[in-house]
Amino acid sequence: MAQCSFSISFNATADEVAKKARTAITGAGGNFQGNSDAGNFDVSTPLGDIRGSYVIQHPVIHITINSKPFLVSCSLIEKQLRGYFASMA
Known part of the structure; x- marks a missing residue:
């Protein structure tokens, strides 16, 4: 069972x-x-x-975190990834 999942919109290819x-x-x-x-x-x-998978369905990337350390929150992972992809939004 996935521990968390979220989607990030982007404007790039x-x-x-x-x-x-x-x-x-x-x-x-x-x-x-x-x-x-x-x-x-x-x-x-x-x-x-941290282990996960992704599916890209333009203009969104769907990310699923399958395994993560107990002390690392899903919201922290999502925040980091959103920040990283922000230049493509």
């Missing part, structure tokens, strides 16, 4: 959104498998791993 996500996740030392349609990702934090 689906390819640009996927590339930006790949850059952010791999730049943070995480793993990213996916394309402009859908994919999976994981990234380590000092509190534990």
